[in-house]
Amino acid sequence: MTEETHEHPSRPYFKVLVILAVLTIIEVSVTYTGISEAILLWILLSLAFVKANLVIAFYMHVKYEPKPWLLYTIVFVLPFALAFPMAFFPTVG
């Protein structure tokens, strides 16, 4: 087992935590600026998308897996693409 022990000293976990906190503060601040809800929706969704992908890439260490894009596609993109139309299109199929 010892030779298999993973050593990755410089993973930026704390940096990611700080970025997540800053993005959260930006998100909440933006809601108080009085931008119209229709535009606000896209700003907030973009920020949430970045935050979610930071957690997936670093904390779920998808970035460090042997095949990150394949894993990301199979676990997140495809199931989302399958389920999303079912929630939004009542006549899907």
Added chain:
Amino acid sequence: MEEEHEHVSGMAPIVGLSFAVTGFGLLEFSQGNYAMAFLLVGIFLAVVVGSVVKEIKKRSETVEAHEDEEVPIQFKKDPIFGFMGKKLWIWIFLISEVIFFTLIIGLSFSLRLVVDEGLGYREIAKFCGLPTDSNLFGLYPAGWVDQEGRAPHEVLDIPLTTLNTFVLITSSYTMVKAHEAAEKGDFLGKWGARNYLLMTAGIGATFLSIQVFEYVSLIINENFTVQSGLFGATFYLQTGFHGMHVLGGIIMILFMVYKIQSGAMKDSSDVEITGLYWHFIDVVWIMLFTLVYLV
């Protein structure tokens, strides 16, 4: 090396395909073709159960074969992802969780597009074939409001929930530190996996306590319940399911602490899969916080 090839798991793509099959099964169900739907979902269940049984059998054989060498199963390589064992299964479980949360969050948001004139995007609802009726189901008052006509930001406590968001992302940090410590083989040290796991469980419990406090104050002070229109119903649906997942995660983490304490923890794989689940719950909260509270 020869042995490694024997234990390569080819089940991942088959299980993945069966997910697609069950998707078509659900479509058939929505169209009323129940016989075809049950057949397709049946194929899916048969594949999943079959592959689980096969994997368990294979793993027990592998463990026996490797008992002397103590080579942990998760270091065997899967040809698709590059890993297998428990880790492969937690990812497959997370696929089902992505589908589950996409459906309940997507459903809630599509209902909002239908009734919420203020948000706009009625064209998108029309494009999707959804009705555009502010008074859907004859609920009054119309729009994305509760029974007293209050919008989300008038009812929900955004500062408290923002604090709760910080709490949850901090717990993700301590969880990833627990995994890091476990990979270094440090389980019982001061900054070892056990202590980080206990911190994570504690912070997770704080999150839940704040959520319970929020629920109680919403119900008692604001009279905002699961019956407060579509807004109230979908609010409790989404945050409630998320909260239950957090509770499940805390139980998993405490079980890992017990496993470390009793000396049964031999490698970092259990901490890793618990972490993957915990971080996924964090990802779900990031989306919920935005779509339920802020928008």
